[in-house]
Amino acid sequence: MANVTIRDLNKNYDNGFHAVKDVNLEIRDKEFVVLVGPSGCGKTTTLRMVAGLEEITSGQILIGENVVNDLPPMDRNIAMVFQNYALYPHKSVYQNMAFGLQMRKYPQQEIEKRVREAADILGIGPLLDRKPRQLSGGQRQRVAVGRAIVRHPEVFLFDEPLSNLDAQLRVQMRVELKRLHERLETTAIYVTHDQVEAMTLGDRVVVMKDGWVQQVGEPLELYGKPANRFVAGFIGSPSMNFVDVIINELGGALYAEAQMLRLSVPPQHQDRVRAHLGGRLTLGVRPEALRLASGADPAGYCFDTAVDVVEPLGNEILLNFRAGGAPMVARVDPAVRVRAHENIRLAVDPARVHFFDEKSAAAI
Amino acid sequence: MVIERKWKKWLMFYIPMAVFIVFTLFPFYWMAVTAMRPDGELYRTFRQANATPFWTLEPTLEHFKGLLQTTAFPQWLWNTMLIAVVSTIISLICGMFAGYALARLKFRGSEFLGTIIFITYLVPQTLLFIPLADIIRNMQLGNTPWALMLTYPTFLIPFCTWLLMGYFKTIPRELEECARIDGATRFGAMIRIIFPVAIPGILSAGIFAFTLSWNEFIYALIFMSSAELKTVPVGVVSELIRGDIFFWGQLMAGALLGSIPVALVYSFFVEYYVTGLTGSVKG
Amino acid sequence: MSAAAPTERGRVSPLVRLLESESVLATALLVPGVLILVLFIAYPFVMALWYSLTSIRVGEAGQFVGLANFAKAWNDTIFQTAFKNTVFYTFWATIFKLALGMWLALLLNRSFRFKRIVRASMLLPFIIPTVLSAFAWRWMFDPTFSVMNWVLYHSGVITDRLPFLSDGDWAMWCAVAVNTWRGMPFFAITLLAGLQTISPDLHEAAALDGASAWHRFWHVTWPLLLPVTLVVVVFSVIQTFSDFQLIYVLTGGGPANSTHLIATYAYQVGVASGLLGEGAALSLFMFPVLFAVVWVQLRYMKRMEGH
Numbered sequence: 001m002a003n004v005t006i007r008d009l010n011k012n013y014d015n016g017f018h019a020v021k022d023v024n025l026e027i028r029d030k031e032f033v034v035l036v037g038p039s040g041c042g043k044t045t046t047l048r049m050v051a052g053l054e055e056i057t058s059g060q061i062l063i064g065e066n067v068v069n070d071l072p073p074m075d076r077n078i079a080m081v082f083q084n085y086a087l088y089p090h091k092s093v094y095q096n097m098a099f100g101l102q103m104r105k106y107p108q109q110e111i112e113k114r115v116r117e118a119a120d121i122l123g124i125g126p127l128l129d130r131k132p133r134q135l136s137g138g139q140r141q142r143v144a145v146g147r148a149i150v151r152h153p154e155v156f157l158f159d160e161p162l163s164n165l166d167a168q169l170r171v172q173m174r175v176e177l178k179r180l181h182e183r184l185e186t187t188a189i190y191v192t193h194d195q196v197e198a199m200t201l202g203d204r205v206v207v208m209k210d211g212w213v214q215q216v217g218e219p220l221e222l223y224g225k226p227a228n229r230f231v232a233g234f235i236g237s238p239s240m241n242f243v244d245v246i247i248n249e250l251g252g253a254l255y256a257e258a259q260m261l262r263l264s265v266p267p268q269h270q271d272r273v274r275a276h277l278g279g280r281l282t283l284g285v286r287p288e289a290l291r292l293a294s295g296a297d298p299a300g301y302c303f304d305t306a307v308d309v310v311e312p313l314g315n316e317i318l319l320n321f322r323a324g325g326a327p328m329v330a331r332v333d334p335a336v337r338v339r340a341h342e343n344i345r346l347a348v349d350p351a352r353v354h355f356f357d358e359k360s361a362a363a364i
Numbered sequence: 365m366v367i368e369r370k371w372k373k374w375l376m377f378y379i380p381m382a383v384f385i386v387f388t389l390f391p392f393y394w395m396a397v398t399a400m401r402p403d404g405e406l407y408r409t410f411r412q413a414n415a416t417p418f419w420t421l422e423p424t425l426e427h428f429k430g431l432l433q434t435t436a437f438p439q440w441l442w443n444t445m446l447i448a449v450v451s452t453i454i455s456l457i458c459g460m461f462a463g464y465a466l467a468r469l470k471f472r473g474s475e476f477l478g479t480i481i482f483i484t485y486l487v488p489q490t491l492l493f494i495p496l497a498d499i500i501r502n503m504q505l506g507n508t509p510w511a512l513m514l515t516y517p518t519f520l521i522p523f524c525t526w527l528l529m530g531y532f533k534t535i536p537r538e539l540e541e542c543a544r545i546d547g548a549t550r551f552g553a554m555i556r557i558i559f560p561v562a563i564p565g566i567l568s569a570g571i572f573a574f575t576l577s578w579n580e581f582i583y584a585l586i587f588m589s590s591a592e593l594k595t596v597p598v599g600v601v602s603e604l605i606r607g608d609i610f611f612w613g614q615l616m617a618g619a620l621l622g623s624i625p626v627a628l629v630y631s632f633f634v635e636y637y638v639t640g641l642t643g644s645v646k647g
Numbered sequence: 648m649s650a651a652a653p654t655e656r657g658r659v660s661p662l663v664r665l666l667e668s669e670s671v672l673a674t675a676l677l678v679p680g681v682l683i684l685v686l687f688i689a690y691p692f693v694m695a696l697w698y699s700l701t702s703i704r705v706g707e708a709g710q711f712v713g714l715a716n717f718a719k720a721w722n723d724t725i726f727q728t729a730f731k732n733t734v735f736y737t738f739w740a741t742i743f744k745l746a747l748g749m750w751l752a753l754l755l756n757r758s759f760r761f762k763r764i765v766r767a768s769m770l771l772p773f774i775i776p777t778v779l780s781a782f783a784w785r786w787m788f789d790p791t792f793s794v795m796n797w798v799l800y801h802s803g804v805i806t807d808r809l810p811f812l813s814d815g816d817w818a819m820w821c822a823v824a825v826n827t828w829r830g831m832p833f834f835a836i837t838l839l840a841g842l843q844t845i846s847p848d849l850h851e852a853a854a855l856d857g858a859s860a861w862h863r864f865w866h867v868t869w870p871l872l873l874p875v876t877l878v879v880v881v882f883s884v885i886q887t888f889s890d891f892q893l894i895y896v897l898t899g900g901g902p903a904n905s906t907h908l909i910a911t912y913a914y915q916v917g918v919a920s921g922l923l924g925e926g927a928a929l930s931l932f933m934f935p936v937l938f939a940v941v942w943v944q945l946r947y948m949k950r951m952e953g954h
Contacts, residue, residue: 053541072667073544080545086538090560103547151546376860381754381765384747387828388769391783394794398786410797410808417794458680465676469669477677479945484688486882486941488889490910491933494917494926495694496687518687521680551666579776581892582910586918597778601896612786619779630774634767641770641833642840645878 002064002154002187003029004050009059011045011211019045021211023059027189032181034190034202037234042211043191044159050189051157052076063154074103079148080157083164085140087132093119093143094128100151111150118146121180138169145177149184156181156188162197174200195235199223207231229361232284232354238331240284243324244358247276253300256283256355258324264300266350272364273355281364282356287318289352290330292338297347306343319344392623398616399427406613427613428621431604436592437618440599445625447509447595448577451516456570458517459524460562464554466525467532468540478529485522489582497586511587512595516580520573527572527643531565532558564636565643571633572640578626596622698927705921716928726929729907733933736823736908737887743827744883745876748834753864755835756842766836773832781896784825788812788897815905818898822906826893830886834879841875842868874951881944888940889933909933 004027011020020042027033035043048054050061052073061068068076079100088096094115101111119125122142132140141161148156161177162170178201181188192198198205199219207214207222207230215227226232232240245256247265254265254273263283265273273281293302303323311318312334319330319338323346330346338344355364398406400423405416431437465471466478496515497506505511535558543553559566584595591603600618604611630637666672699716703709720726755766772780787794788811799805812818845868853863891910894900900907900915907915909932917926 051541051545053544072549072664073541074547074549076545078545080542082538082542084536084538086536086542088539088543088557088561090563099543100546103543103552147542147546157545377754377757377759380750381759384751384754384769385765388772388832391780391787391828392771392775394787395780395783398783407792409791410793410800417797454683458683461676462680465673469673469676471670471673474673477681481680481684482945483941484684486885486937486944487688487692488885488910488933488937490889490891490913491930491937492688492691492695494913494923494930495691495698497918498698498923499687499691499694514683515687517680517683521683525680549663549667550669550672551663575774581776581778581895582914597776597892600782601778610786612789612792615782616786619782622779623775626774626776627771630770631767634763634770637770637774638836638840641773642837645837645875645882 003027003031004155004187004189005060005062006046006050007060007062009046009049009061010057011042011049011054012057019211020049023208023213025206025213025216027187029187030185032178032188032190032201032203033206034192034198034204035206035208036192036195036198036202037208037214039193040210041208043193043206043208046208047157047159047189047191050155051078051080076155077151077153078155078157079151079153080159081144081148081161083160085132085144085164087140087143087147089132091131092128093124093130093132093135093146096132096143097128097147097150100147104151114150114152115146118150121149121183122146137165138173141165141169141173145180149180152186154187156186156190158188158190158192160192161190162192163194170197177201196237199235205235207234209234225363226284226354227363229282229284229356229363232356232363236286238287238318238329240286240354241290241326241328242282242284242356243326243328245281245283245324247273247279247281249277255300256281258283258326261303261324263303263348263353264298264350265355266301266353268351269353269355269364276364280358282358282361283324284354284356285348286352287329287331289349290328290346291332291349292336293345293347301348301350302345303348304343304345307338307340310338310340395616395620395623398612399620400424401613402426403613427611427617430611431614431617431621435599435603435614435618436594437596437599437621439592440594440596441622441625443509443593444578444595444597444622447512447516448574450509450513451520451577452570452573454513455517455520455524455573456566458521459528459569460559460566462521462525463528464532464558467529468537468554468558481522481525484518485526487519489519489580493582493586496583500587506587507589507593509593512580512584515583515587516577520576523576523644524569524573527569527640528562528565530643531562531568535561564639567633568636568640568643571629571637572644574629575626575637695927695931698924699931701924703924705923709924712924716925717932719925720929720932725904725907726909726912726932728905729909729912730932732819732906733888733908735819736826736890737884739820739823740826740830740887741880741883743823744830744834745880747827748831748879749838749872749876751831751835752838752842753868755839766839770832770836772829777829777892778896780829781825781893784821784828785812785897788821812898813902815902818902818906822894822897825897826887826890829893830883834883837875837879838872841872845871877947878944881940884940885937888936 006023006025009020009023012018023046035046037043045054049056052068052071056069063076088099091099097115097118098111101114119128122145124139124142124146127135127139132143135143144161162173165173174197190201202219204216205219205222206216209230215222215231222231222235226235229242233242243258243261245258248255248257254270256263256265305321305323307319307321309320315334317332317334317336319332321328356362357364397420401420402422402424405420405422462481466474500506500511505514539557539561540553543557544550548556581597584598588594588598594602600615600622604615604618666675700711700713701709702712751769790808790810790813793811796808799809810817811821849867850863853867858866889910890908891914894906894908894911898906900911909929913926913929916922916929
């Protein structure tokens with residue numbers, strides 16, 4: 001039961017690599033926070049510093065009210081699930097789960113009770129006498145989680161725990177982890193490079209890149225109001241379409257123009273975009289904010305293009321095309337019949353258009 | 365597989381292999397035959413018509429009896445065993461600790477120390493035996509088993525450290541990290557998690573170190589002077605040759621008996637020994 | 648969720664807590680081993696350097712004599728012979744061990760019945776104490792009772808005995824043979840381990856390209872085996888160059904001091920005659936050669952790490 005506070009956290013490795021830069025984060029009690037980003041973004045390093053496995057170069061980490069900077073991992077009352085599970089190969093499942101309690105000198109009876117309890121929750125009761133090498137990937141994963149929950153720690157740390165599972169099992173375990181968190185109500189920090197995992201699991205998601213925190217927010221907030229071009233492109237699949245545009249004014253109305261493309265600037269952006277009149281911006285629009293134009297769509301939000309590749313996925317169709325000199329994807333209704341190389345007219349949902357500064361990449 | 369003709373297989377494989385086997389094993393056969401041959405048969409020159417060097421019609425145990433009655437052979441065997449076991453254990457403990465520190469811990473000078481240990485690994489015993497004999501004498505260790513139990517580790521520790529360092533590096537770091545989060549100290553994680561997981565490597569290092577100690581000669585020759593404190597190799601050399609006379613029957617019986625323990629240990633742990641052997645030269 | 652663990656902090660003693668620091672723990676772990684190595688390798692090495700510059704004998708302190716011991720050795724014909732013998736012995740034994748060891752490794756790399764037991768028994772010469780097996784060889788080389796003379800005599804190859812160990816030149820070749828016998832398995836098994844890491848696909852691909860067995864060896868196996876070969880050769884050179892036991896048993900340096908190696912001669916002078924200073928100086932003549940070999944090896948390892 002604890003919140004975790006991270007203040008001005010930095011990590012410099014001996015070889016000069018600056019892995020984590022000025023990270024500030026307030027994780028509330030019982031919250032499930034996901035750190036997500038491409039590899040090398042500093043998410044795992046941050047997690048390892050919370051665990052005490054990595055020395056802190058500068059800044060502070062608090063668990064509850066205590067600064068834990070100098071506490072060894074054994075004194076932090078945390079539990080961690082590793083990507084490769086890190087099950088002790090010479091110990092049985094039971095011994096694996098009991099180890100943490102034995103180290104903390106719990107009475108035998110209490111250990112037994114807690115291990116059985118956790119095994120029941122995870123459905124690994126019949127496996128308690130097996131050795132890790134006799135288990136399947138999914139079973140190992142459960143044991144690793146079980147080993148963490150028997151401890152009743154203040155904070156759970158997950159380091160890409162699902163990456164070694166096959167796709168189907170990953171989806172299943174994702175749901176189970178979510179259910180488990182709801183049941184245990186323990187603060188959790190979860191690291192992943194998979195934005196879908198981040199969005200489905202996190203109460204809040206922290207997007208990181210190159211050691212910097214890009215944005216912190218609830219999943220739908222990140223999706224709907226990305227703070228910058230990186231977050232916009234990273235969250236959502238297929239990712240947001242970007243096109244470099246020049247802002248022009250024609251008869252009092254603002255237009256974003258690119259090669260063979262001219263779109264009206266939607267009213268909610270007018271004021272901020274006007275400041276860039278004559279300058280360059282990056283326009284972003286999600287594939288699902290595009291649809292085949294009908295007569296009712298205002299001409300200012302429509303454009304013509306030729307379909308390059310059609311990907312019929314069943315529940316949706318992805319249309320690949322080029323517009324404004326950039327490759328783009330539209331995600332349209334499966335009922336639509338479009339063939340490759342056909343000329344089509346697409347409409348943009350004006351409420352879902354984003355503008356980003358060309359240099360700083362920040363949202364405007 | 366690349367297919368080959370039958371005659372070619374004989375020429376390229378069976379015949380050379382047979383020659384290798386005979387070349388490798390004949391001396392041991394010769395040892396055994398000599399040890400069981402009565403003296404009367406033993407000393408027939410190669411020109412004598414009745415010489416039958418490859419076998420004997422009257423096998424006898426008289427040389428073994430003579431060996432056990434006239435020398436302290438059982439005592440030598442026990443000394444060798446004790447010294448080999450103790451020096452192996454000392455070296456394993458030092459090697460496990462040092463290997464772990466070099467493989468896993470970050471500290472200043474770790475690379476330098478690793479190089480130094482590798483260099484000591486390559487220092488032959490014959491380079492330093494003269495001053496070492498003096499040092500042993502000054503420490504009052506001369507003519508005690510400790511002289512060997514403490515000096516054998518000089519060539520075993522670098523080897524064990526080197527081999528185990530390589531083995532520890534193959535164990536995922538997460539295992540000990542997880543143990544430390546589970547509440548173990550660094551030291552506890554090493555003892556309770558890493559060492560048990562490294563048992564195959566430790567066994568390899570131990571078996572190899574044991575055979576090396578059993579084989580050692582020059583230190584044992586110089587540091588031990590009383591007949592009853594000698595190791596098998598030294599005892600056989602110094603007690604079974606009186607003046608210019610070689611008691612070949614007893615010598616070979618001693619060689620045979622002295623080889624059996626180490627050959628037994630080896631035969632039980634061939635795979636571990638081979639791992640130790642091939643690991644000993646990995647950079 | 649239930650209460651926190653019984654005694655979260657203070658569960659382990661302050662001493663153990665101190666070991667949580669990586670450098671403190673590393674120091675504690677390294678001390679026992681390093682202590683033994685300092686005491687019985689570094690210290691004797693310094694002593695050896697000091698002894699070699701003095702006239703110390705057993706029971707006699709001796710005084711500083713500069714490089715006199717080295718100069719004496721340099722002009723000593725027995726030492727000159729011993730040095731030549733050592734180089735000769737190391738060179739030929741290494742060549743034979745490498746060639747035969749490689750051949751044996753290639754044979755053992757094929758699949759055949761009883762492979763495991765054959766492989767295991769091939770290592771016997773390396774396991775059995777050298778002194779003991781060297782006695783078997785000495786007995787086989789015995790001038791009057793030699794089994795080899797018997798075989799050659801009765802098959803009509805010779806009419807008179809061969810002077811295996813009673814002639815200096817013959818004896819050196821005999822020593823090379825025994826050293827080869829003992830060291831070959833080490834080469835064979837380590838090279839075999841190297842061979843087993845080479846994918847059979849490579850050989851099959853080369854065979855499909857029409858390469859002969861010799862070509863396959865020379866263009867596929869040998870280059871891939873080169874790194875492990877170099878390391879094995881380095882180890883073997885060091886061991887052979889500093890060898891003592893084999894000559895000690897086979898010839899004892901005789902006849903007429905013609906088969907001494909540096910180590911056996913240093914033993915004779917330093918231990919048997921008690922001239923510690925001169926003996927130490929003789930041993931140290933091995934040092935430049937060993938140092939050069941180790942240096943080459945370290946350079947090579949550094950380069951491999953760089954890749």
